Amino acid sequence: MDKTKMAYSKDEDVLHIVVSEGKEADSIELSPNITAELNESGELIGIEILKASSFLRDTILESSQAKILKLKKSYNN
Known part of the structure; x- marks a missing residue:
């Protein structure tokens, strides 16, 4: 699969x-x-995310806020 x-x-x-x-x-x-799906060899073949919209929103907000704070600190120094 490509x-x-x-x-x-x-x-x-x-x-x-x-x-x-x-x-x-x-x-x-x-x-x-969040569940990892595995084949018979134990290799990852898929990921399933329940309540995906809130997970993605929260993850993006958290990551963005951390980067913005880091940028503000380096800008102010």
């Missing part, structure tokens, strides 16, 4: 990222609402 694929279900607010084609044999909860 490109990662993503699918978003607006009704369920679930983002599914396909890293590699293959049948899911196992999964591991990475954190609440």
Whole structure:
């Protein structure tokens, strides 16, 4: 597979990222609402994010705020 694929279900607010084609044999909860999907060899084939819209919003806001604060500190010094 040469490109990662993503699918978003607006009704369920679930983002599914396909890293590699293959049948899911196992999964591991990475954190609440985030699951890694694994094939029979234990290789990552996908990621599922529940409550995706709030996760992405919060992650982007947190990352942006941290970078802005860092920039302000370096600008003021």
